[in-house]
Amino acid sequence: MEVTIIDTSGLGDRSYLVSDRGVAAVIDPQRDIDRVLNIARQRGVTVTHVLETHIHNDYVTGGLELSRTVGAEYIVAAGDEVEYQRRAVTDGDVIDVGPFQFRVVHTPGHTFTHVSYVLLDSAGNAAGVFTGGSMLHGTTGRTDLLGPEHTNELTHAQFHSVRRLAAELPGEAKVYPTHGFGSFCSATPASGDSSTITDERETNPALTKDEQTYVDELISGLAAYPAYYAHMGVINTSGPEPVDLSMPEAVDSAELRRRIAAGEWVVDLRNRRAFAAGHLAGTFGFELSDSFVTYLGWLYAWGASLTLIGEDVDQILAARRELARIGADNLTGSAVGDISALADGAPLNSYRVADFASLAEVLGDDLAILDVRQTNEFDESHIPGAVNIPLHELLGRRDEVPTGEVWVHCGSGYRAAIASSIIDSPARTVVLIDDEFDNAGEYGLTGSR
The missing domain is CATH 3.40.250.10 (Rhodanese-like domain)
Structure with missing residues (x-):
């Protein structure tokens, strides 16, 4: 049995593919499912099950599209009132994949309906647990995403969820969270690249502090989170549209200037120093990096048309992939090449x-x-x-x-x-x-x- 990590560093999240003897299950996939399909193809496995730990607030899920594409069973917590067909699971249910199984554990805190999946090997031993936004590496998921009126209740619930996992699972069981690798869904920065239940018993604040201290410290430490989070739950509940990773339509310099003059969002993806050295007045500089999608998604007017300026096609396509992960799909144009040529004689700004x-x-x-x-x-x-x-x-x-x-x-x-x-x-x-x-x-x- 093998657990493959699919890292999405730009959002600070992980998805997982568990495979054994020709079959596989996927947990919390991102919207760009081609990455999952490529790994399954390389492993020579068929994805038969897709599992969600919760309705995500920081990205658009690829679970629905993946399950439809490969004909897999789609597993979502029964408490989540979604608008598509799925297998609804509750605490204690067992998902039989063949060579291995998952046991469902209700772990509220990050959301009210959040579940974790205990991975059971062929002998029925708990080899690991997929914890979504509950138990993270050295921390826990944030508890304020459903509104301030629920934060205190959810924080207490998070404490007990983590304690339940620690009490029910053996020390050697590996912990596989979705959040905590830079995601704003983490209450505090996570520690380390891997962890076990034993590690968490020694470092996780929900396990090393008393309940009220944990609750008070978590709530007092919560900082702002990206504005686009408000749209993710809605999209994931209704069912995301299939992803589009194609090249946006090319626009010329005259059309670029028209869009800028009209106050549209025209985003320059080049390195920050290249942008400072020369850029079209009225454009926004968002260097394409691991932080790109978080901050662009946070600042831009949701649903507004986006035009991207990049050094080459690969840069535009990489940005489109990042934006697709948060459902920012209204890409109406692109321009590539030397910025002076794109200016077509117009003076460039610099600082x-x-x-x-x-x-x-x-x-x-x-x-x-x-x-x-x-x-x-x-x-x-x-x-x-x-x-x-x-x-x-x-x-x-x-x-x-x-x-x-x-x-x-x-x-x-x-x-x-x-x-x-x-x-x-x-x-x-x-x-x-x-x-x-x-x-x-x-x-x-x-x-x-």
């Missing part, structure tokens, strides 16, 4: 890129500092006098950014680069600080409240 050492040299001058980290990051340590507007709030608060010279920073440069493209205007001289915030302390720049 300076610097580091914290450079800021230290000019700090006494007439300039403003914009810190676009989240509030909890700012409270922990910041540059005195800096204006803190978290990136996800910046579009609605651009008028609060001072005019004149504005130095923009975050924790690493990625969010600051997006913010710089948002506030870039004739009234401001933008300087992007492309540097790790930890370096600011070396130059005596940081303080705290």
Whole structure:
């Protein structure tokens, strides 16, 4: 029996393919199911079952399409009122795949109806557990995604769900969570790349702290999560449309300028320094990286048309795949190639890129500092006098950014680069600080409240 991890680093999630003797089951697949199909083909196995731990809030599921494509049985918790055919399971049910089985365990907390699946080998021994958003590596799933009125109840439920898993499973059983590898569905950052029940008994706060301490600390530590989460549950409950990973229609420079002038979302995928060196005025710079889809999905007006600018076709297609995972499907155009050629004679905008050492040299001058980290990051340590507007709030608060010279920073440069493209205007001289915030302390720049 083999468990294959299918990592989606851009969203901080994992899906899994369990295979043995020619058959396989898939747990929590992402929408781009071609990855699963390719692995099954390489393994020489037939996918007979597709299992969901919960209705996901951070991505569009590929479970429905995968089950229809391969003719597999689709397993969803009975408590989830979905609009498609599935096998509804409840606590204690057993799913027989042939060479192995899954036992359903109701583990509320991340959602009310959340289930985990205990993997049983041919001898009936618990070899592992697929925990979705309940027990993660050294932490647990966040409990506030269904609204603040439910957070306290769900946090208590999460505590007991993790304790149940730890009590019922042997120490050597491996823990296979869906979230916790950078996902905002994790209450706190997860630890390590693998774990067992024994590991969790020693490190998981739901197992090392008393119930009220766990609840209080989890709730007090919850930070903001991406706005697009509001749409994921709706899509996953109604049933996602089949994925489209094709190249968006090509548009020329004149059409690019028309779309920009009309206020449409035109997104430049190039490296942040390349964007700073020259870009079309009115475009947004979202460097294609592991953070790309989270922040674009967080900021952009849901359902608005998107036009992508990239260095080549591969970059556009990679971005489309990332966007498809969160259901951002309204890609109405693309343009590739040298940015000067795409400008077709129109002047390019640019701004300076610097580091914290450079800021230290000019700090006494007439300039403003914009810190676009989240509030909890700012409270922990910041540059005195800096204006803190978290990136996800910046579009609605651009008028609060001072005019004149504005130095923009975050924790690493990625969010600051997006913010710089948002506030870039004739009234401001933008300087992007492309540097790790930890370096600011070396130059005596940081303080705290």
